[in-house]
Amino acid sequence: MAAALGGLGLLRGRLRLRLAAAAASPPSFSSSSSSSASCLGPRAAVRGGAAARPAAGRSYGSEAKEEEELRVRYLDDEHKGIVVLGLNRSHAKNALNKNLLKMMSKAVDALKSDKKVRTVIFRSEVPGIFCAGADLKERAKMHSSEVGSFVSKARATINEMANLPVPTIAAIDGTALGGGLELALACDIRVAASSAKMGLVETKLAIIPGAGGTQRLPRTIGVSLAKELIFSARIVDGEEAKSIGLISHVVEQNEAGDAAYRRALALAREFLPQGPVAMRVAKLAINQGMEVDLVTGLAIEEACYAQTIPTKDRIEGLLAFKEKRPPRYKGE
Template identity: 40%
Template structure:
């Protein structure tokens, strides 16, 4: 499948997806549409087990396309927010792991996109923030909901109300990203992490992600019940049999993703 604003390279069960919308990789309507199409395509691709999402050039995503705002009415703005939220919700609940490799400016919609990913790695040089209040608006793609869950309500409120931008090291310190690396090592580290994950059974990966997602959408008791049901599904898989046999035989499992 061809894209105008995305670059997709598949290698060793890992899809490397780079947002390529010069000059700042802004999330315009067409880029969001392509992201959704990419998710559809890669979900069905049996050769892809993990996705690494980054930005082409010096930016991850520097925000929404402000030029598109000038043509919006109030009702249009709400529809745009709902459409963006739909895509990012899809990422958060995606059945294959998505790793954000934040290589540069990650602002507004870019940070909202990164927060929807399952794992976030950042370059020390990256800049992260939700500066929407500088434009007289608020985050609309889930930023007011996901940021407090990651860094706490107080810090999230401070970042949103002041439009504060922080670097990769500070983002790691407060729990916004999971690891930070020098820029020239970031993608290699992301690929190495993706490769380690891709060695696992795709069945177990899908079920683990579903169980983890339940921790944010259901009560603790409901989450435990969901985990038990998913554990049972994993236990009945062919890959469970292979995994147990490999453990007993002291060898590396050869999963068939069934």
């Protein structure tokens, strides 16, 4: 215990650095103009900052432009604070290629320093597929010396996603294979859709490790079962995935094919009333605490809690409780 608590000062210093980075001013985005619309509508649009955000309408053409392969939507009105990252490579079943990984890394880098972001949802803009994993057609054209760096980039990008300081939700409306499931595993919460009705999308999940799956899957469902799924490359549906703890929620798929996204959005709205600073340090405490013994984990929790004591969020929370009213958090 003495050893664990002896390093508490250093740990607090590291946590302060992380929180300071999270509090940095958000970078600007260049985008085309858009009009206001419901976040669930087919032509949904979002606003944020001084410039308009990209339109959120789906486009399922086979010739998706490179800049449209990842759609970043900052939702507004009652969903303000929720950001949706939509995979949009319909011609390649959202397979992860160099360009998409680059765009994902850039988007995540911007989100981690944006104080206005409260929750991030990862979803697909393409019906019936979440992500088919790595783009094997692109990989086949790579020189052998390029493959290692590509896999390293994929792993680094997924790690960046996992380390976002705000809650993340994967909305799996369709198949997630290999790197696609590893992407979902990097999220804090996973929601999948399932259906017994003919004609509706059935979520299917299978992992072929390469971008962290051998580490995240055992931590999620246990070592023995993770080995079984990895050794067999078995495909499981949403119901089975829920039963083994691979996903948190399974919902009946709807005719629009976006039931998992709608459930994810409802979850994200539950997070919005909570104190943003407390949410960030809670995630940090959980993530770091799960990698160490209990005594060290408790020291991490203590260091994280210490960061909330002088914040305006904590003071507002205490006042709201005393005055029996909803808190009005603004963040630090």
